[in-house]
Amino acid sequence: MRISQVAAKTGLSIDTLRFYEKIGLIEPPPRDGAGRRDYPEEVLGWIRFLAQLNATGMKQADRVRYARLRAEGAATVPERRRMLEAHRSHMQAQMQALEETLALMDRKVALYRDMEHKLTQESTDV
Amino acid sequence: MRISQVAAKTGLSIDTLRFYEKIGLIEPPPRDGAGRRDYPEEVLGWIRFLAQLNATGMKQADRVRYARLRAEGAATVPERRRMLEAHRSHMQAQMQALEETLALMDRKVALYRDMEHKLTQESTDV
DNA sequence: GCTTGTGCTGGAGTGCACTCCAGCACCTAT
DNA sequence: ATAGGTGCTGGAGTGCACTCCAGCACAAGC
DSSP states (O other): OOHHHHHHHHOOOHHHHHHHHHHTSSOOOOBOTTSOBOOOTHHHHHHHHHHHHHHTTOOHHHHHHHHHHHHHOGGGHHHHHHHHHHHHHHHHHHHHHHHHHHHHHHHHHHHHHHHHHHHHHHHHHO | OOHHHHHHHHOOOHHHHHHHHHHTSSOOOOBOTTSOBOOOTHHHHHHHHHHHHHHTTOOHHHHHHHHHHHHHOGGGHHHHHHHHHHHHHHHHHHHHHHHHHHHHHHHHHHHHHHHHHHHHHHHHHO
C-alpha cells in the first residue's frame, strides 16, 4: 500500500506518517522498485492503536518506547504489559476528572439558563 | 494574597500565574504599596476552575475567550453557556474514547498475562 | 546597614508534536 | 516526449503552553 493510501485510511497526513517512521513509531516499510514505501496491511491496525493511545493522552515518548519494545518481540511482553497498566490507571484518573467536570458543567449550564431566564423576564416585564 | 501564596495553593508556578495574567486568563490583581500583586481570595476558585477546564482538554484560546466573557459581566451569560455546552460534548466524546481504550487495555493486559504465563511454563517444563 | 528573600519587567528559550518546503526522481497518460 | 501527479530526502518552520533569565527594586531580620 502506498503512503497516500495509508494517509487516507488512517487520517494521518503523509508527513506525519514519515515523521512517525523517523521517530520509531512505525517500522520502516519495504520499498517498491522506485524506492517508494510499500506498507503492509497490518500497519493500519497498529496506527489505529497508536491513535487510541494518543487520544487517551499517552505521550509521544511513551508511544515510541512501546513501539520499540513491540518490535523487539515476545521477550518484552512483561514490560509492555506494565506500560499498558500504567496507562490504564492514568486513564482512570482522566475519567474521574471528566466525570467531576461534567457534573460541574451541568450545574453551571443550569445556573446560566436560570440567569438567562431571569434576564429575559426582566426585559419582558417592563 | 501574594503571588507565592497563590502558587502554593493552586500548584501553578509563579511564572505561570504572571503568564496567565498576561494572556488574559486572570484579571490583573491590585498592587500593594511596593507594586507587588495582591490577589483576592476569589482568584483561587477561578484558578481551580481553569485547571479543571485544562485537565479536560479545553484549549488555551478558549479558556481566554471564556475568561474575557466572564470579565464582561452578565450580558455574556448566553455565550458562556454555549461554550460550556460545547465543551461538555467534547468531554463526552473523550469519555467514550477512554471507555473504549480502557476496555482494549484490559483485553491486551489479559492477553499479555497469558503470554507471560505460557513463557514461564515453557522454561519451567524443560 | 547589609545580606537574604521575594517580587517586578521584558524578552528569550524550551519541549512537544507535528507541518511545510526546496529540489529532485520516477511513473502515467496523452 | 512532455506535462502532471506522486513520492523521496534533509532540514527549516509553526503553534502551543509554558519556563527561564538578567537586571533591578523593595522588604525584613540580624
